[in-house]
Amino acid sequence: MLFGRRIWKHLQPAEKDSLFGVKEEFRKSAAKNKLSLALGEYHTEEGRPFVLSCVKKAEKTLLEEETNKSYSPISGDASFLSLSTKLTFGGSAKNAVAFQTPGGTGALRLGGELLRKFHPQAAIYASDPTWPVHGKIFAACGFAPNSYRYLDSDKNAFSFAHMAADLEEIPDGSVVLLHACAHNPTGFDPTREEWRALEEIISRKSHVPFFDMAYQGLSSGDFDADAFPVRYFAEKKNPLLVAKSFSKNMGLYGERLGTLEILCSEDETDTVRAWGEEIARKTYSNPPIHGARIARRILETLEAEWKKEVEEMSDRLRGKRKALRESLDRLSGSSHDWSYIEKQTGMFCHTGLSRRQVDLLREKHAIFLPVSGRVCIAALPEKDIARVAAGLADVADICAGL
Ligand SMILES: Cc1ncc(COP(=O)(O)O)c(C=O)c1O
Structure with missing residues (x-):
């Protein structure tokens, strides 16, 4: 059988990568004040990638x-x-x-x-x-x-x-x-x-x-x-x-x-x-x-210098977790237990948000997460912690009330 000119025409589009896919949707979004916490990269306080x-x-x-x-x-x-x-x-x-x-x-x-x-x-x-x-x-x-x-x-x-x-x-x-x-x-x-x-x-x-x-x-x-x-x-x-x-x-x-x-x-x-x-x-x-x-x-x-830099990065992640948790506690009072955020470690925070809550966070607050509800703490600038906490508390409340 000859191929003809359109040799890929039978292909269905492949499923988008769940993390890079969000990056793409974020790029296309016209929302003002949009914030992506999807991809696992460590960013500066200005929200930019950096070189050690x-x-x-x-x-x-x-x-x-x-x-x-x-x-x-x-x-x-x-x-x-x-x-x-x-x-x-x-x-x-x-x-x-x-x-x-x-x-x-x-x-x-x-x-x-x-x-x-x-x-x-x-x-x-x-x-x-x-x-x-x-x-x-x-x-x-x-x-x-x-x-x-x-x-x-x-x-x-x-x-x-x-x-x-x-x-x-x-x-x-x-x-x-x-x-x-x-x-x-x-x-x-x-x-x-x-x-x-x-x-x-x-x-x-x-x-x-x-x-x-x-x-x-x-x-x-x-x-x-x-x-x-x-x-x-x-x-x-x-x-x-x-x-x-x-x-x-x-x-x-x-x-x-x-x-x-x-x-x-x-x-x-x-x-x-x-x-x-x-x-x-x-x-x-x-x-x-x-x-x-x-x-x-x-x-x-440069091993000692590198390890020091990584230690500072790790301290900074812990600081952000604490600030996010405190901000959430202030907003939710005793209606929601956010203590797990500080029990977790590393670059991510598993919120346990449902697919619907992740969608709501994007629609109402322009905060982009992957469908798993994972927040990349390492990409969250301090100036945005209160705003992310408000979004998380909001969608947690909305869904609790359904
Ligand atoms: C658990 C885990 N394993 C492996 C990788 C892949 O790392 P790399 O980007 O170096 O391929 C990642 C990247 O996010 C990861 O989170």
């Missing part, structure tokens, strides 16, 4: 000293990778195979492809809710969507009981996707004691932990504390995968810098490396160099 000062410094030296724009090795910059695994595991990790990837998304995809290739019968379970792209990435690798419960939605709180019960229930040898810190979208993380109990279940049931660590440093302000679950699972000798992103904690969003770090047995490392490179070669060939060179320079010479 350590990144600027590293780029300046690169500009002067960089002598080539050659292809990177398929697995990425070896020195950067060794520094990155140190940041993850707190020291040099024996039997860690690391790949530099295009962002955390690329790391998740590469990990998913490796798992699918070698464990095609395995099932992968993600928290419900989770970052909406997880499902798409693992579906693209050939995995069916599966989830474990994460929230006690009546209380808008993390439910260890639900999560533990589901991890007991699912078939032995499942892959379990875990958010290492600053769970997206809920902002609720298990306590250390709960992580220890989860590790016991996961290891007893021979599940494979696949950590997504997109926010190291931004949860508590301390890189070591945020990596606790990964390091604890590693100490207990679990084979594991970690997909990391430098988009948020170095603000390198568009540079596309992530890593996939796999802990395996010594006799498996060469095979894992070879197959990871084989998949990378036919997917993106080799990762972008610029972000990795920036990160390497920072980790080699």
